[in-house]
Amino acid sequence: MLAQLTVTNFAIVKFLELDLQAGMTCITGETGAGKSIAIDALGLCLGERAEAAMVRPGCDKTEVSARFLLAGNPAARGWLTANELEGDESEECIVRRVVSAEGRSRSYINGVPVPLAQLKNLGQLLVNVHGQHAHQLLLRADYQLALLDGFAGHTLLLSEVREHYQQWRQLQNELARLRAEQLERESRRQLIEYQVQELDEFALQPDEFEEIEEEHQRLANGTELLQECGSCIDLLYENDDTTIAGLLQLAIDKAEALAGMDSRLTTVLEMLNEAQIRVEESHGELRGYLDSLELDPERFTELENRLSRAISLARKHHVKPAELALHHQSLTEELARIGSDEARLEGMESELSQAREAFLTAAEALSQSRRRHAEALACRVSESMRELAMPQGQFAIDVVADRGQHLSPLGIDRVEFQVTTNPGQPLQPLGKVASGGELSRISLALVVISARQMATPTLIFDEVDVGISGPTAAVVGRLLRQLGESTQVLVVTHLPQVAGNGHQHMVVSKHTDGHTTETQMQPITQGDRLHELARLLGGDHITDNTLANARELLAG
Known part of the structure; x- marks a missing residue:
């Protein structure tokens, strides 16, 4: 869980220190205030690309540090132990990134300088970010396959398939080399x-x-x-x-x-x-x-x-x-x-055939598991679609095994997400049927359902509710709050129906003195939260009606 985030001289942030809690934390603010800036800073801290433009004008460097609690995250603790990067506190991990005004960066884990690749590897075990354009990824076959495998928890099966595939490919390459060199x-x-x-x-x-x-x-x-x-x-x-x-x-x-x-x-x-x-x-x-x-x-x-x-x-x-x-x-x-190469060449056909069969056996086991979990995931997404204002919606996942041509480290399957939103329409590929708003809602449903199966203890939703409003937004808010009961959830949103479901609420504001600009973020009290929801509902002109509506959102 992300417990604390400290940001210094990042873009228009001069200094920011956030203490975060478990549950669902909503982040709101006026348009242009920089609601996602803390998420961007955290992304930099966990290995995203560094640029000189990230450093606040007039400053020589930007620094971002994040403190994570590791209770309930054995994967991260195991990774730290394996890489000899445990800190003084075994239940905590502090990650830090420093970027100079020239664009050079340094990375630290528990005070130890590390390569950027190590920072990225650890970051994947600490935080999972879902951005506002995630629904566009949903049209890609590789992303669909990854979502299904994430929901099914196929880590071990995928590892076994990948290992057999690599052994088979190595033998193929060796055989090709021996044959090519045979005349010479x-x-x-x-x-x-x-x-x-x-x-x-x-x-x-x-x-x-x-x-x-x-x-x-x-x-x-x-x-x-x-x-x-x-x-x-x-x-x-x-x-x-x-x-x-x-x-x-x-x-x-x-x-x-x-x-x-x-x-x-x-x-x-x-x-x-x-x-x-x-x-x-x-x-x-x-x-x-x-x-x-x-x-x-x-x-x-x-x-x-x-x-x-x-x-x-x-x-x-x-x-x-x-x-x-x-x-x-x-x-x-x-x-x-x-002579040894010639003898090796004579026996390789049999060995290659055995390696291919071992790969196909492991891939078939993975394929069967995918088909089972595809039915379960499709059923749950269909239920969520009906909750998200698609009452006739039906979702299906087509898993087709091809033992002849479609062989890869991920197995033998082609996966295609299919959907119908209107009665009488047959199931068709997602990109051919769903509109932009429908795609956003389906994507959100998939993310929420998959997230419940994943071990990452902190989930960030950065304006994934774009294109959603009204009763649908209220359903999205409830889904995210339910997710927050078991996982730390940070939600950047502009929807009062979503923000009202948060366990905590933070507001982003931007100030300028005519020469410099500064963005700040701070938690708000229950009373201030009422006014922030009213502002989201009715704009800067807050009336008794908007306050009453805001009160209903908080009460719900």
Whole structure:
């Protein structure tokens, strides 16, 4: 329920703060006073398009905030929880929108900045607005279908149908893609098969090319390695004349004598001993390497050939030799994918047929439910038409299932609202029979009846009673008041018969000082309400008769 609306610098509103109650609240005012301005501000707050022209002239921004009570609205509370936007008060939600003079806007839910799309999604769970042109929407087939589904509460059934439809369409698209690529895939398969076979025969392993290069280089330099290793060993330890090891031992002997004379030279002795250990270790390593070094001409030739073949294949496949093994693996995987796509193509017809049948089964269940609820809704609209000055009116909803052509995320049905308003006339499509006034009344009846089935806790009717007057207006007022017994209803109206049925009444007024204009809205007392109804009945000249008529409206 909308509990409070605060508007600052919106169009001709300087500041407005409204505390709203449950039940039916009527909003009236003189023509041109801006009766719908609070509704427009609320629409902006809940995600409607923002424009720079909405900002009051001379101001840098407009700001609108709305506080909602969430008791009895589990859908909104669930949405806030799912999106981690719960406020400090779990039973309340505060929505705010700020629009700059340049037309840029920012949106907030419980103080957290959010994208406009999130604001719109939440707004649909908080408020449902029915404007004065809603009856024009009634001629559209998609709106008729939405009204029927809203009345029937088809949320879960629609979700199931939509899910099956999307699965079926995804399979259709996949099948179309696989078929379109089949010729290209076959050509590619033939090429890759030859390439993979060639690379399979060579069977170069990951990192093998680097290992071959290293071993080939070692064998190519084998003679030099033997000579230089032997020379190094002689220098270190095995020369008959002078060796590094011998010179180091001489230095150690002298350092021992020096350290005995001055302990500060002990470190030098330790370093020389350590150097001698390193020389012995390096000698051992070189001796082991030299003993293991083998010069195998056959192995060298084998490596030479494999290295040359790897370079040749790499050049042929336009990759570096070191990348050839990885390229081989990539081609093998691509060949496997092509085979997988072909296997997938063979089994898709059956899978697609099963998906289509699953969709049609869900759509048929939805269609049957629509037909049942169409009868109930048509019966109730027919009753309301008779109350709304169409005594011979009859309303029907034709639900036609087409399993062949009319398949969509909404099912398989075409829905058409039909009506007759005169005896002897057959039922015909709504747009061919109903006049503008009749269409407005039928639209209002549908909205009121459907609204009772919907979970949205706040309903706004913005001059939906255009074209209605007299006894019919009184019936409309009673229908809206009955709706207000279970749902918060805000009604912008110019009809005293409607306004007199409200639980609360607010009046919009416009003031100007010759330089600026300001619109205000405020609740009125029972006494002021009597005069406002009298004004609606008779204009600015209020007489005893108009007051008496107004009193009757309030008493009724």
